[in-house]
Amino acid sequence: MLTLLFDIDGTLINTGGAGGAALIEAFREDFGIDNPAKVPFSGRTDRGIGTNLFAQHEIDDSPDNWQRLCDGYLARLPVHLPKRGGRVLDGVLRLLERLESQESVAIGLLTGNLRDGARIKLSYFGLFEHFAFGGYGDKHRDRNGVAGEAVAAARQHADGSFDSQRVWVIGDTPLDISCARMINAKVLAVATGMHPAGELADSHPDVLLEDLSDTDVVINALS
Template sequence: MSAPPCLILFDVDGTLVDSQGAIVAAMTAAFAGLGLDVPARAAILSIVGLSLDHAMARLAPDLPRTRQAELVAGYKHAYNAQGQADGAARGSPLYPGALQMLEQLNAAPGTLLGVATGKSQRGLRALLAAHGLERMFVTTQVADHHPSKPHPSMILTAMAETGVAPEQTVMIGDTSYDMDMARAANVAGIGVSWGYHGRAQLSAARQVIDGFDALPACLNEIWKTTA
């Protein structure tokens, strides 16, 4: 009897790609375009992973929702214009070892890969196309269709689409939002130390890794404990 399939879900910004330059630049343009003080870089990076409406509510809590919505629109415009000018791959390069690990996992029998990201469908499609990753993922969950992380909707939908059980699913991400989402969906969370939240903020993770080369052993340990 063959083993049940495994589903590995990846966050994108701060996990697969280093998009901090593009995100900070677009956020700066959004705030400056409305004549508002630009949040500190650390504050901007702290909200990466949230859907944009939630992100703006945290960065500008005193603004009315209509103004927060203007910030969202300004961010989207600046980010898309920047991507067209510089290229998505250049503005958001893959972290070292990411491509090799994705190829290795994608080739493994019974392993399904997916994405759960705060990016829009448009933004994700552009990024995956720029890096030639469209073929890698059987399920892609984006902010357009779900409540913001850490709500478990993205993971629950990915499991429903692929027919994979919670005990055979893992969520890999760099923020507390990813790990809290995994816990809410009753799946294992693997934190990565190279992203935008520090190790101390990844307390809900089953394990935290310092490089993609550590991922296979980590996954094997998780599958072993759930077998």
Template sequence: MPLIVLWDIDHTLIENNGVSKQIYADAFRRLTGQPSAHRARTEGRTDRLICRQMFLDHGLEPPTWDVIGPALEAAGAGLEAELARRGEVLPGVRDVLTLAAAERNFVSSVLTGNIAANAMVKLRALGLDHLLDLECGAYGEHSEDRGALVEVARKRVHQQHALPLTTPVVLIGDTPRDVQAAHDTGAHVVAVATGVDSAEALRMAGARMVLSDLRESSRLIDHLRSLAL
């Protein structure tokens, strides 16, 4: 049976070392002409929600998304070289993505709060873009609600690969929001304690499988294969 494997990006596949916060701050400056006094609140939120909240935190009415989106994309493009310099691929990621890409029954893509353009910037800057099927991923421009992105990914995989909409999905991420998105949509979840949330916090959020990092590649791939049976 096929399996849709959807990876989070920040703190699951890569560490951006503060560049993401710079992207949001630069987009805010582009839109308001002033520096941001409050840092963007991320923690598994989508870009739509992050940007709207950032404006509210400054006491400003958020612009419409068709105004915010291009500014955010321009900010990401302008910081790609900085991300390539400062960012890093987390331990085990290249190996596990290579193994997942080689599995004939897997569609290995992303479910991320980043807009598609900035997801590509991050993955390309650190040499991971060729290991994922990014055409059928779900991205931060699609909804404020992370859970809603699961259905987006299901539909895009259906369109790109002609897989049934009932194909099982597994989310792999580092925050309780990843766990909640899976539970809300009937998806499986694997939590990875490589972000700010501890393994215990991820278990408390409801994740049955929690990894310390993605160096446990064989164990993870074996588990994913079991979900496809």
């Protein structure tokens, strides 16, 4: 079984910043912070972003506050998605359909998004049905923890046919590459997010592509 673990933002879709806008609006309105601090989003987990925001504003990083931020974010995300002109990235739908037509390929997610945030984003863009399992950013402050969760989910999904030597992570940030190394996976890095190919090359992915538009090239690489 070939296992493919896809990142979401900057790899499958570009939401035009809808996720960040929904999160910041939730923080502003539900926590009364007029000017939330700028914290890095790219490659981070939602749990980690929450911790950073709380720390910047000296808010207790408690389960209750985290739940309040999640609830506020998930309520606003469907409102922001249609406003932002996001899109499915080039070649993604064609690639997923081709992969699905192949035997012995398991397609999952390895994302810093909340599980429900991933579902809302991918459903909005008509991609959610393609992913049977995943690792998510609800609990892990660090992407390496998400990678471990994704592998455990892949193993369970494969029901005995999981092959730890045939796991790929497909992502758009240096953090996707480093978390893949933590699970001994290969990496296809794609320069459709915030990081240009030259910068991704510094992290030594196994394969580096400008985008996923050439389905044959991608499928030949992932084997």
